[in-house]
Amino acid sequence: MKLKKNIATSEEGFIFNPGTGDSFSANPIGTDILSLLKEEKSLKSIVDTICAKYDVDQSQFEKDLDDFESQLKDNGILE
Amino acid sequence: MNNKINHIENRKIVIAVTALNAIDSPGPGVAVIRAIRECTDFDVRIIGLSYEALEPGLYMHDLVDKTYQIPYPSAGTDSLLGRLIAIHEVEKLDLIIPNFDAELFNFIKLRDKLKEMGIRTFLPDLDQFEARDKIKLYDFGKKHGLMVPADKVVYEAKDLAKVAEKLNYPLVVKGKFYDAIIANTLEQAQKAFYKIQAKWGLPIIVQEFINGTEINIAALGDGEGNAISIIPMRKLYITDKGKAWAGITLDDNSYIELAKKFIKVTKWRGGCELEVMQTADGKPYIMEVNPRFPAWIYLTAAAGQNQPASLVKMALGEKLKPYTEYAVGKIFIRYAWDLITDIAEFQKISGTGEL
Numbered sequence: 001m002k003l004k005k006n007i008a009t010s011e012e013g014f015i016f017n018p019g020t021g022d023s024f025s026a027n028p029i030g031t032d033i034l035s036l037l038k039e040e041k042s043l044k045s046i047v048d049t050i051c052a053k054y055d056v057d058q059s060q061f062e063k064d065l066d067d068f069e070s071q072l073k074d075n076g077i078l079e
Numbered sequence: 080m081n082n083k084i085n086h087i088e089n090r091k092i093v094i095a096v097t098a099l100n101a102i103d104s105p106g107p108g109v110a111v112i113r114a115i116r117e118c119t120d121f122d123v124r125i126i127g128l129s130y131e132a133l134e135p136g137l138y139m140h141d142l143v144d145k146t147y148q149i150p151y152p153s154a155g156t157d158s159l160l161g162r163l164i165a166i167h168e169v170e171k172l173d174l175i176i177p178n179f180d181a182e183l184f185n186f187i188k189l190r191d192k193l194k195e196m197g198i199r200t201f202l203p204d205l206d207q208f209e210a211r212d213k214i215k216l217y218d219f220g221k222k223h224g225l226m227v228p229a230d231k232v233v234y235e236a237k238d239l240a241k242v243a244e245k246l247n248y249p250l251v252v253k254g255k256f257y258d259a260i261i262a263n264t265l266e267q268a269q270k271a272f273y274k275i276q277a278k279w280g281l282p283i284i285v286q287e288f289i290n291g292t293e294i295n296i297a298a299l300g301d302g303e304g305n306a307i308s309i310i311p312m313r314k315l316y317i318t319d320k321g322k323a324w325a326g327i328t329l330d331d332n333s334y335i336e337l338a339k340k341f342i343k344v345t346k347w348r349g350g351c352e353l354e355v356m357q358t359a360d361g362k363p364y365i366m367e368v369n370p371r372f373p374a375w376i377y378l379t380a381a382a383g384q385n386q387p388a389s390l391v392k393m394a395l396g397e398k399l400k401p402y403t404e405y406a407v408g409k410i411f412i413r414y415a416w417d418l419i420t421d422i423a424e425f426q427k428i429s430g431t432g433e434l
Contacts, residue, residue, distance in 0.1 A: 006330055008408070018330035018407040020292065021313035 001046075001069050002079040003037045011035075017076055024075065029054060033068060093170055094391065095126040098178035099136025099143065104322050105374045105413075107178040109136045111387045112143065114380040118388035126170050128177075132429045138420045145170070148432040152182045159185050160192060167196055174199045174394050176387070178371050180256060183208060201302075201349045201394040203370060210345065211368035213255060213284050223344040225337075226364045228287040228356075236272045240265055242285045251286040254279035259321070261288060289366070291358040294329065297372065297379050298338040299386045301393055302348030308384040308402045309338040312375065315410070323375055323413070328382045330407040337363050350376070350386055375411055382409040 003009075008016040013031035015024040026034060029050065036046045047065065051058050072078045094115065098106030112125050127146035129137050137146045147166045150158045166172065175198055177186040186193075187202050194200075202208075210219050220227030228251075231242040243250060243265060252271035253259045256279050260271035272283050292313065299308040311334035316325035338353055350372035356364045372387065379386040382405040389399055428434040 016408055020331075021315065021327040021329050 099134040110377040114387040230286040253284040289356040291356040296353040300342040300347030306342040
């Protein structure tokens, strides 16, 4: 999972795709995932960090992360 | 040292601008003037050229110094030239920037005569202007390797069925100047044909429907094949007439390359707007080429490439290098404003043709 180079994100969870003009907002967990993606962290590292920070079941989170990845893909946010 | 190029015989540059209307499908004139006034490289006196007494730009005295009514394009070039001579005697015009599709033919025809009078323009040649006409756009695209949807020019409604067989539904029924209606059946196509014929006359253009994201590109050519400025924009809010009420500048090199190619192959002189449909698989189709600045042209100045000001400089003989940078994510949001004036002003422009 790799963010496109030109994607702009903010600490508030705002995502802007300058190639299409689309913008989105993510919830706090989504925002954390995006900032980890910006730092080019691996999937495993994202799972570990989020599960340590939030009270979330790992297998449930991995499922949700899968969904999130598809949403990002569908909206042209990922490479 | 004064770097301003403001002193043509020690006076302000006098620029006449048309299309001061601003209904929900606004003319570009007010935006063009706003951008020109924002440029600090020259001082200007702006002369508005209007067709109707209720064009709001006439009453914007902080933007327009003086307005003269001019004859409708249908009155022909002689009538227009006569009026421009009279205006020029008083105002000593340096440059005219026409911004309406329907008037461009007359201004292009008068270009040489205006030049003899000392009035500059920065317009495409007649063959450049006509090659991108809606009626010829498909052939134009084919000739220059630009993707343009297939179309057919239709003069009679009975020919629609045959055309639809070739293009398939849905298809787009378009007027020669304006209007486009998507038709999903023969009945809808016929209805659209008569509706547009009644408004804009014949012929009607029937075009293949392209599904995708609509992108608009404002471009400025120097007449030698160089694109001085290119700004791609996506409409964020669209009115029921398909006009942008909000839009955002984009960062996508494919649009820049497309516009560069268009300017290069046409050697386009002046401003233009490419209406592009980007399909899901990334193919950019040119849907239409407007031979003048779009109404959203001020966004180019806001994004760092002031196209109207650059046009003024080139019209006055300056050689410009193409811009390379612009602000991505710059947004315009249009709004309507109830301008208040007095009956005396309305009476003046209506009665004397001047304000």
